[in-house]
Amino acid sequence: MDYDFKKIEAKWQSYWAAEKTYKVEEDSSKPKFYVLDMFPYPSGAGLHVGHPLGYIASDIYARYKRLKGFNVLHPMGYDAFGLPAEQYAIQTGQHPEKTTDENVARYRSQLDRLGFSFDWDRSFRTCDPDYYKWTQWAFLKMFKSWYDPEKDKARPVAELVSRFETEGYDGITPAQWKAFSDKEKDEVLMRYRIAYLGETSVNWCEGLGTVLANDEVKDGLSVRGGFPVVQKKMRQWQLRVSAYAERLLAGLDKLEWTDSLKDMQRNWIGRSEGTEMVFDTICDGRHMPVTIFTTRADTVFGVTFMVLAPESELVETLTSASMKKEVEEYLQYAAKKTERERQSETRNVTGVFTGSYGVNPLTGEQIPIWISEYVLAGYGTGAIMGVPAHDSRDYAFAKKFNLPIIPLIEGADVSESSFDAKEGRMVNSGFLNGMEVKEAIEAAKVYVEEHKLGRRKVNYRLRDAIFSRQRYWGEPFPICYKDGIATPLPESALPLTLPEIDSFKPSAGGEAPLARAKDWTYEGSPLETSTMPGFAGSSAYYLRYMDPHNSEEMVSAEADRYWRNVDLYVGGTEHAVGHLIYSRFWNKFLFDLGYVCEDEPFKKLVNQGMIQGRSNFVYRIVGTNTFVSAGLRKKYETTEIHVDVNIVHNDRLDIEAFRKWRPEFEDAEFVLENGEYICGWAIEKMSKSMYNVVNPDEICNSYGADTLRLYEMFLGPVEQSKPWDTKGIDGVHRFLKKFWRLYYNQDKLLVSDAKPSAAELKALHTLIGKEQEDIESFSYNTNISAFMIAVNELTDLGTTSREILEPLLILLSPFAPHVAEELWHDLGHSDSITGAVFPEYNPAFTVEDSVTYPVSFNGKTRFTAELPKSASPAEVEAAVRALPDTAKYVADKQIVKVIVVPGRIVNIVLK
RNA sequence: GCCCCGGUGGCGGAAUUGGUAGACGCGCUGGACUCAAAAUCCUGUGUCUGAUGAAGACGUGCCGGUUCGAGCCCGGCCCGGGGCACCA
Numbered sequence: 001m002d003y004d005f006k007k008i009e010a011k012w013q014s015y016w017a018a019e020k021t022y023k024v025e026e027d028s029s030k031p032k033f034y035v036l037d038m039f040p041y042p043s044g045a046g047l048h049v050g051h052p053l054g055y056i057a058s059d060i061y062a063r064y065k066r067l068k069g070f071n072v073l074h075p076m077g078y079d080a081f082g083l084p085a086e087q088y089a090i091q092t093g094q095h096p097e098k099t100t101d102e103n104v105a106r107y108r109s110q111l112d113r114l115g116f117s118f119d120w121d122r123s124f125r126t127c128d129p130d131y132y133k134w135t136q137w138a139f140l141k142m143f144k145s146w147y148d149p150e151k152d153k154a155r156p157v158a159e160l161v162s163r164f165e166t167e168g169y170d171g172i173t174p175a176q177w178k179a180f181s182d183k184e185k186d187e188v189l190m191r192y193r194i195a196y197l198g199e200t201s202v203n204w205c206e207g208l209g210t211v212l213a214n215d216e217v218k219d220g221l222s223v224r225g226g227f228p229v230v231q232k233k234m235r236q237w238q239l240r241v242s243a244y245a246e247r248l249l250a251g252l253d254k255l256e257w258t259d260s261l262k263d264m265q266r267n268w269i270g271r272s273e274g275t276e277m278v279f280d281t282i283c284d285g286r287h288m289p290v291t292i293f294t295t296r297a298d299t300v301f302g303v304t305f306m307v308l309a310p311e312s313e314l315v316e317t318l319t320s321a322s323m324k325k326e327v328e329e330y331l332q333y334a335a336k337k338t339e340r341e342r343q344s345e346t347r348n349v350t351g352v353f354t355g356s357y358g359v360n361p362l363t364g365e366q367i368p369i370w371i372s373e374y375v376l377a378g379y380g381t382g383a384i385m386g387v388p389a390h391d392s393r394d395y396a397f398a399k400k401f402n403l404p405i406i407p408l409i410e411g412a413d414v415s416e417s418s419f420d421a422k423e424g425r426m427v428n429s430g431f432l433n434g435m436e437v438k439e440a441i442e443a444a445k446v447y448v449e450e451h452k453l454g455r456r457k458v459n460y461r462l463r464d465a466i467f468s469r470q471r472y473w474g475e476p477f478p479i480c481y482k483d484g485i486a487t488p489l490p491e492s493a494l495p496l497t498l499p500e501i502d503s504f505k506p507s508a509g510g511e512a513p514l515a516r517a518k519d520w521t522y523e524g525s526p527l528e529t530s531t532m533p534g535f536a537g538s539s540a541y542y543l544r545y546m547d548p549h550n551s552e553e554m555v556s557a558e559a560d561r562y563w564r565n566v567d568l569y570v571g572g573t574e575h576a577v578g579h580l581i582y583s584r585f586w587n588k589f590l591f592d593l594g595y596v597c598e599d600e601p602f603k604k605l606v607n608q609g610m611i612q613g614r615s616n617f618v619y620r621i622v623g624t625n626t627f628v629s630a631g632l633r634k635k636y637e638t639t640e641i642h643v644d645v646n647i648v649h650n651d652r653l654d655i656e657a658f659r660k661w662r663p664e665f666e667d668a669e670f671v672l673e674n675g676e677y678i679c680g681w682a683i684e685k686m687s688k689s690m691y692n693v694v695n696p697d698e699i700c701n702s703y704g705a706d707t708l709r710l711y712e713m714f715l716g717p718v719e720q721s722k723p724w725d726t727k728g729i730d731g732v733h734r735f736l737k738k739f740w741r742l743y744y745n746q747d748k749l750l751v752s753d754a755k756p757s758a759a760e761l762k763a764l765h766t767l768i769g770k771e772q773e774d775i776e777s778f779s780y781n782t783n784i785s786a787f788m789i790a791v792n793e794l795t796d797l798g799t800t801s802r803e804i805l806e807p808l809l810i811l812l813s814p815f816a817p818h819v820a821e822e823l824w825h826d827l828g829h830s831d832s833i834t835g836a837v838f839p840e841y842n843p844a845f846t847v848e849d850s851v852t853y854p855v856s857f858n859g860k861t862r863f864t865a866e867l868p869k870s871a872s873p874a875e876v877e878a879a880v881r882a883l884p885d886t887a888k889y890v891a892d893k894q895i896v897k898v899i900v901v902p903g904r905i906v907n908i909v910l911k
Numbered sequence: 912g913c914c915c916c917g918g919u920g921g922c923g924g925a926a927u928u929g930g931u932a933g934a935c936g937c938g939c940u941g942g943a944c945u946c947a948a949a950a951u952c953c954u955g956u957g958u959c960u961g962a963u964g965a966a967g968a969c970g971u972g973c974c975g976g977u978u979c980g981a982g983c984c985c986g987g988c989c990c991g992g993g994g995c996a997c998c999a
Binding site for chain 1: 912914915916917922923924925926927929930931934935936937938950951979980992993994995997998999
């Protein structure tokens with residue numbers, strides 16, 4: 001019987017499905033382990049070979065943990081709301097739900113072929129009303145909560161209201177509060193709610209007809225679709241993520257994530273310690289205090305101007321009558337620019353003088369106030385002090401508009417550029433003179449506080465997340481408007497399901513498709529017409545897997561306390577500042593309210609690398625239909641053309657297949673080398689347009705899922721990006737065939753009850769030890785190498801012993817579950833190998849009694865010496881010194897010292 | 912510009928974390944079996960010198976350092992990948 005992977009894989013896949021082998025229940029007698037993949041967005045293109053890389057890695061880990069006695073939660077679902085299905089719907093008129101159903105079905109069938117141990121009974125899609133009910137529920141909780149800075153956590157808004165009523169809060173007295181109308185009260189509360197309606201400058205994308213979050217915009221273009229994005233003031237739903245900035249930052253320290261990923265999050269959060277300082281200003285004779293933020297309080301003596309952001313509210317009050325016209329012209333110019341233009345023209349310095357002046361609080365000197373787009377309204381106070389000598393942006397501005405530049409650090413040459421470094425000795429700086437910069441910063445802060453000129457302040461770059469999208473295919477907001485006041489629906493009204501509409505097109509001017517829905521009201525009040533963004537549904541999905549069928553709670557306290565949080569999370573690094581920030585925020589919010597018991601959702605995170613495509617090229621001689629082989633192409637003027645990798649084998653073109661590939665190549669002529677057409681190649685992104693897509697289904701057909709799983713892991717470290725190269729797959733396939741032959745010779749099962757030999761036990765236990773180490777550290781590639789070595793050794797030893805071959809199957813089962821399961825049953829087991837126990841490692845079998853030491857003289861190895869393993873370094877030294885070979889190499893030289901590394905090396909240092 | 916990560920044969924990648932660099936696999940060389948092919952098995956495979964031998968020298972992006980010993984540590988560069996980018 002040959003290794004018939006097709007039969008084996010089909011058989012066990014249906015067995016696992018029928019027996020629900022991977023169904024998991026809470027079981028307090030076993031330790032839990034939660035292994036999660038970032039669930040996919042089911043796109044129309046289906047899976048290519050690169051997509052399952054992370055799923056394979058996590059599946060191996062999950063299977064390994066089961067063998068180690070853990071109760072493993074390993075679920076899978078679909079992130080099914082989102083723009084592509086809706087864009088497709090707009091183009092075709094087909095309901096996004098239908099597209100989503102089809103895509104999900106395709107994904108499911110592709111995933112099923114790979115032998116994953118998912119508990120499909122826990123699966124859901126984010127667009128299922130039973131699921132998004134809980135997305136809406138969490139939103140309601142956020143709407144009804146505020147962030148209490150004293151308790152440093154989210155609390156019910158009701159508590160805030162009672163504070164306003166009884167003792168007053170944040171400058172509002174109980175008397176004032178009582179005098180407010182409902183509308184005024186509502187506006188005050190909106191300033192505190194975690195989910196709130198607020199007017200801010202948002203990323204408006206006309207091409208998609210919706211606003212976007214910061215992480216959905218890159219280089220001024222939308223990530224989905226690549227449409228230009230402009231800044232626009234709009235009243236939108238937002239989540240007060242910024243309230244959690246400090247906790248999101250601090251929480252990173254205890255997570256097992258890669259440093260680069262933590263750095264990305266730290267960067268995104270952007271904590272910066274500085275000082276807020278109040279400058280008096282004079283505009284047409286009127287005085288008014290203006291607060292600025294700086295991290296360099298020590299440089300106040302070098303302030304020669306102030307700058308406001310064009311969008312700042314201060315612009316209006318600080319523009320003098322004489323400058324009104326110029327300022328208005330500048331504001332119009334700035335407003336017209338798209339985000340992309342602003343970013344690409346960062347070196348283009350622009351600005352306008354307001355006609356008013358500020359007063360330096362330390363020197364009393366008057367300085368002009370300007371407006372420039374290099375100052376951002378959304379950060380700090382939207383106003384800065386300009387210190388051209390020690391800030392490159394201020395420097396460029398001062399040069400352009402001829403403003404004075406005063407150096408403050410001894411020896412700093414500011415004739416060509418600013419001196420930004422935080423080192424050196426202060427000069428021209430009054431009481432700071434002579435201090436080192438770091439001391440001076442601290443001294444200036446103390447001075448500012450003591451003289452009541454301002455205060456210490458920590459600022460964050462992290463902004464609140466814009467939470468509305470003017471789109472159809474997303475969660476509706478459980479909010480209606482009564483007399484213009486946003487009013488939450490009762491929880492009993494959830495889920496608020498999407499209505500049917502006749503067209504999915506967004507309307508111009510920012511009106512959402514839901515505005516066209518008939519009767520989109522709740523008890524007569526109009527419902528919110530925006531929907532939630534893509535990240536809403538993916539922010540807490542890992543919690544729902546713990547208790548997916550619960551209709552009363554998002555997750556029961558028992559299930560939450562058992563599963564707690566994700567022990568291992570596997571996914572791409574592209575979610576570093578989007579999903580992974582939102583999820584942590586969402587989780588911390590639910591933690592504050594006591595719905596979940598862990599503060600952080602993902603303990604350990606592994607970012608799988610991308611699998612790149614290996615593209616092939618043919619070279620057409622310009623102006624002809626003749627193609628020249630890669631080695632000869634330099635002799636001609638050629639055009640490089642992508643050719644489908646599926647008609648190229650080992651870089652040799654299948655000429656007949658090429659002629660049939662596309663009509664224009666039907667009469668193609670070829671210039672061959674050695675009778676073959678050799679294609680060029682390059683590593684590129686795997687994509688349809690490069691004709692380098694390899695479909696996992698085809699690999700499963702020709703090699704089987706076990707081979708595919710092994711090969712993807714064998715290719716290199718999981719975290720690393722690496723190119724796919726189908727020709728290497730034969731190696732692991734050969735390994736599996738060899739593995740099979742260890743158990744079967746023709747139809748004869750070779751397994752016996754023979755006692756294993758020492759050599760066999762050594763091969764097995766070396767592998768057991770290695771596998772434990774390698775899987776825990778995600779070194780799957782080296783583990784597969786170790787497997788190949790072990791199988792070669794056991795083949796050479798002619799092993800038939802059950803005591804070796806049975807544990808060997810368990811070791812293989814995480815990697816190649818189908819073949820392991822088949823042989824497991826052939827050995828007489830009636831239960832799945834999934835329930836087996838990982839074999840115990842016994843180091844006694846793997847140790848040698850002697851060690852071959854390389855003996856080196858001044859670092860050069862001259863000969864080897866066989867010595868007992870148990871010998872102490874002193875004994876090794878004595879033995880080596882006594883060897884005749886040693887005497888020969890030492891000759892008349894003098895031994896300076898002898899270095900012995902136990903079990904490794906002996907180095908004799910000669911003079 | 913700033914912050915990460917990386918650079919090892921023809922290719923993917925190993926190297927017990929400072930101890931015989933190149934494991935394992937691919938590819939390639941030669942061979943066995945076969946009428947032939949596929950499949951399978953065996954052999955060789957970093958570079959150079961040498962005679963296809965024995966043997967030796969060089970070799971982990973570049974230059975320098977520490978060390979008995981450096982792919983690994985330190986200093987200075989070069990190149991590639993990723994992230995951030997007027998955040999005061």
